[in-house]
Amino acid sequence: MLFNSLAFLIFLVVALFLHWIVFSKTAKWQNLFLLAASFGFYSFWDWRFLFLLLFSISFVFLIGIRIDKTESEKARRVWMIFGVFTSIGILFFFKYYNFFLSSFLDFAESFGLKLEVRLWKIILPIAISFYTFHGISYLLDIYHKKIKSTSSWLNYALFVSYFPLLVAGPIERATHLLPQLKDKRRLKASDVSEGISLILWGFFKKVAVADSLGSVVNLVFENTGNYSSVGLVLAAVMFAVQIYADFSGYTDIARGVSRLFGIELLLNFNFPFFSRSITEFWSRWHISLSSFLNDYVFLPLALFFRNRGKWGIYFSIFLTFLISGFWHGAGWNYVFWGVLHGLFYLPYFLGKGKKLKSIYGNKIKGGSWIGNLLSRLSVFGLVVCAMIFFRSETIQAGFTYFGNIFFNSKWLALNEFIKTGTHAVILIKGILASLIVLSMEYLLFRSNSRVENLLNSKLKILGVLLLLFVLGSFENSIEFIYFQF
Amino acid sequence: MLAKRWLVFAIVVYVLQFAIGQILDYSFLKSEIYKSAVINSQVEKLTNSDILIFGGSNGLVSFDNRILEERTHKEVYNLSEDDTNLKLHLLQLKLILNRGIKPERIILVIGSMEEGLSRNFLRYLPYLSHDEFVNNDFQKFSKLEFQAFKIFPIFKWAKYNNDLLYPTLYSMFLNKNYHHRFDTNGDYEYPVVSAETMENGINQKVELNYLDSNLLEFKNLCLQNGIALSIVNTPFLNKEITWNEDRGDVMNFSSVFGSNTNLFYDAAHINKNGKLLFSNIFADSLIKVM
Amino acid sequence: MTIEKLTPIFRDVFENEEIDINLETKASDIEEWDSINHIYLIVEIEKIFKIKFTTLQIQKWENVNDIITDIDKLVNAI
Numbered sequence: 051m052l053f054n055s056l057a058f059l060i061f062l063v064v065a066l067f068l069h070w071i072v073f074s075k076t077a078k079w080q081n082l083f084l085l086a087a088s089f090g091f092y093s094f095w096d097w098r099f100l101f102l103l104l105f106s107i108s109f110v111f112l113i114g115i116r117i118d119k120t121e122s123e124k125a126r127r128v129w130m131i132f133g134v135f136t137s138i139g140i141l142f143f144f145k146y147y148n149f150f151l152s153s154f155l156d157f158a159e160s161f162g163l164k165l166e167v168r169l170w171k172i173i174l175p176i177a178i179s180f181y182t183f184h185g186i187s188y189l190l191d192i193y194h195k196k197i198k199s200t201s202s203w204l205n206y207a208l209f210v211s212y213f214p215l216l217v218a219g220p221i222e223r224a225t226h227l228l229p230q231l232k233d234k235r236r237l238k239a240s241d242v243s244e245g246i247s248l249i250l251w252g253f254f255k256k257v258a259v260a261d262s263l264g265s266v267v268n269l270v271f272e273n274t275g276n277y278s279s280v281g282l283v284l285a286a287v288m289f290a291v292q293i294y295a296d297f298s299g300y301t302d303i304a305r306g307v308s309r310l311f312g313i314e315l316l317l318n319f320n321f322p323f324f325s326r327s328i329t330e331f332w333s334r335w336h337i338s339l340s341s342f343l344n345d346y347v348f349l350p351l352a353l354f355f356r357n358r359g360k361w362g363i364y365f366s367i368f369l370t371f372l373i374s375g376f377w378h379g380a381g382w383n384y385v386f387w388g389v390l391h392g393l394f395y396l397p398y399f400l401g402k403g404k405k406l407k408s409i410y411g412n413k414i415k416g417g418s419w420i421g422n423l424l425s426r427l428s429v430f431g432l433v434v435c436a437m438i439f440f441r442s443e444t445i446q447a448g449f450t451y452f453g454n455i456f457f458n459s460k461w462l463a464l465n466e467f468i469k470t471g472t473h474a475v476i477l478i479k480g481i482l483a484s485l486i487v488l489s490m491e492y493l494l495f496r497s498n499s500r501v502e503n504l505l506n507s508k509l510k511i512l513g514v515l516l517l518l519f520v521l522g523s524f525e526n527s528i529e530f531i532y533f534q535f
Numbered sequence: 536m537l538a539k540r541w542l543v544f545a546i547v548v549y550v551l552q553f554a555i556g557q558i559l560d561y562s563f564l565k566s567e568i569y570k571s572a573v574i575n576s577q578v579e580k581l582t583n584s585d586i587l588i589f590g591g592s593n594g595l596v597s598f599d600n601r602i603l604e605e606r607t608h609k610e611v612y613n614l615s616e617d618d619t620n621l622k623l624h625l626l627q628l629k630l631i632l633n634r635g636i637k638p639e640r641i642i643l644v645i646g647s648m649e650e651g652l653s654r655n656f657l658r659y660l661p662y663l664s665h666d667e668f669v670n671n672d673f674q675k676f677s678k679l680e681f682q683a684f685k686i687f688p689i690f691k692w693a694k695y696n697n698d699l700l701y702p703t704l705y706s707m708f709l710n711k712n713y714h715h716r717f718d719t720n721g722d723y724e725y726p727v728v729s730a731e732t733m734e735n736g737i738n739q740k741v742e743l744n745y746l747d748s749n750l751l752e753f754k755n756l757c758l759q760n761g762i763a764l765s766i767v768n769t770p771f772l773n774k775e776i777t778w779n780e781d782r783g784d785v786m787n788f789s790s791v792f793g794s795n796t797n798l799f800y801d802a803a804h805i806n807k808n809g810k811l812l813f814s815n816i817f818a819d820s821l822i823k824v825m
Numbered sequence: 826m827t828i829e830k831l832t833p834i835f836r837d838v839f840e841n842e843e844i845d846i847n848l849e850t851k852a853s854d855i856e857e858w859d860s861i862n863h864i865y866l867i868v869e870i871e872k873i874f875k876i877k878f879t880t881l882q883i884q885k886w887e888n889v890n891d892i893i894t895d896i897d898k899l900v901n902a903i
Contacts, residue, residue: 056683194884239537353880356867475697511544512551521696522693522694522696524696
């Protein structure tokens with residue numbers, strides 16, 4: 051069930067009640083209940099793939115124990131590779147088999163080779179990207195002796211299928227989540243108020259910003275030819291804000307819900323649009339994924355190539371973003387998006403010297419306000435450009451979009467946006483809500499604060515509820531963009 | 536204690552939303568934003584009308600009130616509302632009957648007979664706690680949502696803030712006589728557009744069910760209350776509507792304009808010119824029946 | 826191996842003369858210490874001390890103290 055649905059609200063209230071009132075005698079009971087609730091939650095999406103989830107959990111759990119029990123370094127590595135590659139193999143099969151096969155067939159056909167290969171009807175199991183990654187990080191952390199394997203199937207299963215993070219992250223680490231599951235959780239006042247603050251703010255972002263902007267953005271991307279250059283640029287910016295609100299809103303809700311159960315989840319977004327460099331951006335956007343890729347892809351690669359100077363490092367960066375593109379979806383437009391981000395790092399490696407030109411310069415120690423503004427705008431601009439490909443159905447469509455921006459007869463006309471009264475209203479709602487969100491979050495950013503501290507009084511909570519009621523777009527709720535991953 | 540403060544807060548929020556919801560319901564039902572509100576706020580005007588027209592968008596744009604009133608020498612009001620269907624018209628009938636409104640005749644325009652709730656059903660949500668709504672078989676469609684709307688009146692105002700909240704606030708504070716797409720007679724009209732923009736469609740034939748349960752119930756209510764009923768099919772472009780039965784109370788004009796695109800706004804609705812022509816044609820037939 | 830010997834290496838790699846480190850310092854404490862500079866740091870340390878860390882050692886580092894421990898281990902092994 052979607053987080054922004056009545057059904058989920060009821061599920062949550064019942065789960066909280068049962069958890070704290072009935073099942074809180076010991077950590078084991080709490081974990082058992084949460085696991086049952088999580089499996090129930092998963093089944094609601096698609097019970098058929100529960101078996102795959104169970105298999106994946108048990109498989110990784112057993113391999114983890116095996117690695118720990120093994121002394122020989124070589125044997126440990128064999129077990130680790132076996133575990134990791136099997137997990138990736140399963141993910142690959144369900145997510146990418148059809149994609150690669152049909153891409154290959156298209157490629158072959160362009161050479162005149164018509165191959166008669168049947169594409170299987172493979173359904174993508176929900177959450178597979180996420181639970182596979184949890185498994186991989188667990189095995190790698192055990193292999194690198196950062197954590198000991200857990201002997202509790204229950205705790206491991208809960209780590210992987212915990213319902214707040216099951217369908218769209220954040221991508222947790224065993225080092226962060228497993229220790230929390232060992233002890234009995236007690237409900238603290240700060241958990242309740244911060245949890246509610248997170249949930250409400252995330253909900254507002256999703257329902258007032260993402261869904262409002264989303265309906266407008268969808269229209270534009272379906273019909274890019276009808277819009278003026280300025281209109282297309284506006285829509286691209288709106289999409290960037292939409293996906294930010296959608297995804298960060300979702301993780302806020304996930305983290306807030308988890309807080310109500312006394313469990314902390316990793317931060318996933320840290321005001322990314324105020325970044326002054328592309329590296330800063332990736333330390334603030336989808337943090338759980340970028341740190342996963344950093345720790346398990348970039349670092350090993352860059353270490354392997356570390357004696358090849360800066361180009362070894364650049365190659366590692368590029369490859370990492372390529373993989374990131376793939377992770378986001380079985381589609382070449384996602385891959386291209388990843389490639390673009392890889393290319394955004396190129397300027398830092400050009401120029402003389404073996405070493406990376408300083409990315410920071412005077413930017414850390416304040417810097418002029420115009421300098422900061424310009425860097426923020428340029429980073430934002432690059433991110434929006436890449437987003438156009440992320441959103442377009444194909445790479446071709448993405449280039450068409452750009453083509454329409456530059457080679458358009460209509461420059462300024464915005465009347466397509468307000469074709470009907472309803473459209474105009476939704477657009478205004480979305481923009482208003484965006485301004486509210488961006489300015490509140492900018493204040494938090496400046497004061498080095500977090501979203502969980504935003505709604506720290508009952509009056510503020512009331513305020514957001516009122517805003518929700520007036521500005522929310524509940525009617526045509528758009529599914530969280532990241533659910534398809 | 537922690538729980539106590541949150542409990543008190545929750546109660547305060549609940550009471551607040553309930554109050555706001557009720558106030559909004561009340562303001563809406565006193566306004567003239569939609570036909571749904573008119574039913575409650577303009578009882579006198581409706582009581583003084585001899586003929587009421589019920590229908591969806593077809594009913595809304597097909598009749599010229601001036602022509603009808605001149606030809607029939609009766610007071611006519613058009614209660615048609617776009618994107619509404621038979622199920623909703625039944626609710627409308629019950630609402631007006633319960634307000635003591637009993638016209639001489641009802642003209643019921645039927646374009647199709649789809650099941651389920653049409654979109655603008657939402658315009659009737661402020662009546663949610665009223666009898667007519669409850670005793671109607673909306674209960675069959677009543678999901679979690681309806682119950683939630685009853686317990687948390689503000690939910691429906693939040694969910695439909697575009698359609699309900701903003702117009703109501705506008706009406707409350709800026710323009711008490713705001714009508715959304717209809718004039719003082721309840722009519723609306725579509726402009727004349729060039730034929731190129733219209734899909735001509737292939738010749739279609741659609742059959743309607745004379746024994747549809749909603750229709751039967753509608754007829755019975757009219758019968759019981761001494762209201763004459765005329766069932767009407769307005770003109771369609773290249774589409775003929777037929778009935779599986781007809782006991783003499785159907786006036787079928789569905790193919791009367793054939794494929795004459797000059798008289799249509801789109802394949803299902805006539806334009807300003809079509810409305811003038813049709814109103815006269817219709818008045819001819821109506822007078823014979825009255 | 827002392828902090829004093831390591832500090833100039835940090836300052837050089839991170840291009841910031843004002844950096845100070847102690848045994849507890851972690852990557853998150855220094856803004857310039859991102860994953861890219863981390864690689865450069867490792868390369869520089871390996872070059873200066875003529876040692877080579879294993880991946881396992883590198884993966885286990887939590888703070889400066891861990892790095893120093895491994896440097897000592899490798900230097901003394903030569």
